Amino acid sequence: MQDLTIRKVESKSDLNTFIKCQWNFYKNDPNWVPPLLMERKTLLNKEKNPFFKSASADYFLAVKNGKIVGRIAAIKNDIHLKYHNDDSGFFGFFECINDQKVANALFDTAKKWLKEKGLKRMLGPANPSSNDEWGMLLEGFDDAPRMLMTYNPKYYLDLCANYGMTKAKDLFAYKLENHKVMSSEKLKRVQQIAKDRYRLKISQLDMKNFAKGLEKVKYVYNKAWAPNWGFVPLSDAQIDAMAKDLKQLVEPSLVLFGEIDNQLIGFALVMLDYNQIFKEMNGRLLPFNFLKLYTKKKQISWARIITLGIIPEHQKKGLDAVFYWEIVNRAHAVGIDLGEASWILEDNEMMNRGAIVMGGDLYKKYRIWQTEL
Secondary structure, eight states, X not given: OTTEEEEEOOSHHHHHHHHHGGGGGOTTOTTOOOOOHHHHHHHHOTTTOGXXXXXXXXXXXXXXXXXXXXXXXXXXXHHHHHHHOSOEEEEEEEEEOSOHHHHHHHHHHHHHHHHHTTOOEEEEOEESSTXXXXXXXXXXXXXXXXXXXXXXXXXXXXHHHHHTOEEEEEEEEEEEEHHHHHTOHHHHHHHHHHHHHXXXXXXXXXXXXXXXXXXXXXXXXXXXXXXXXXXXXXXXXXXXXXXXXXXTXXXXXXXXXXXXXXXXXXXXXXXXXXXXXXXXXXXXXXTTGGGHHHHSGGGOOEEEEEEEEEOGGGOSSSHHHHHHHHHHHHHHHTTOOEEEEEEEETTOHHHHHHHHHTTOEEEEEEEEEEEEO
16 A cells, blocks of 8 residues: 555646546446546636535545556535535545555545545535436446446446445436337327326427526426435526537427426426547547537437426426427437436436336436445
8 A cells, every 4th residue: 555645636737637547447448438628627627617616626646656546536515515404525536446445545535535524424426416427337337328427337336335335326227219109108198188288388499599598497407306315406607507518519409398378397408419429539629529519410329318307386297298208209300219318316206107108228227325424
């Protein structure tokens, strides 16, 4: 252990090392999708990312014999603490060689940092919160991740378990196939009944009135997801930042709003799986890779249902079935017949039931780990 040191990220150069060292852990993994370097730099920048207006974090590198062998972030999310009052902090952006001693040193460092902040439990991985990349891949290592979903070597599970971490919650991802969904007579019948009974009208995002659409998202988001385990409200600034990042990639026909009697009651965001293009970019958008976002768009065969939320007073009425039916039909219209519904809490009965009704295949699982400090 004498040759192993844990070094805090102090400079811009250190942060670049923290970001770029991720490539070291996936050299021979065909399913890993390199993140865009520009996006990572913004995400981790405490001055630019609005998340850090109500959160604090430090980043650490594990160095052994002069080589980077691991990294971790320790995160205190004040909004989470205010909302849940559970004295929990987070670890995130974890990467490590297959060496338990290195992993232990990284986890110990994060625990010590959080304990000094007066916290009593560590959850993770959160990159940096449940509104971003969330969870560690538990099942489904034979496939690349969909857009904004995590991926990691299988041995990370052993590093966490051997450290003494236990399961806090599992997250599910369902594979959806157009022909299975469209052949579900139950879904077709339920969605039509719900649509007629409640006079639900579905509309799509109008790019010419993008700001107005964004206001609708803000109205629904924190209302619809508030009851969920691990939920952390998004500030307007965070939603604005996310919208700015996704605006150039969004498919308007797959951003849906539901209204009953001219009152907004739900929202769904479905994104084409640009990971299928990002995989070729090796983290670099410039100078010419950005052109691939347009020239290779037709090669994308997957979409991901990132969010589908209905405000509480209109839940359990079958209205989610209307959104699912619309999504599948609209995705087919733009040439997408494969989809992923993720992530869904393992105990979210309504969403899991909806995915199963659509003939969804539970093909990936993710774990949120916990340990007492």
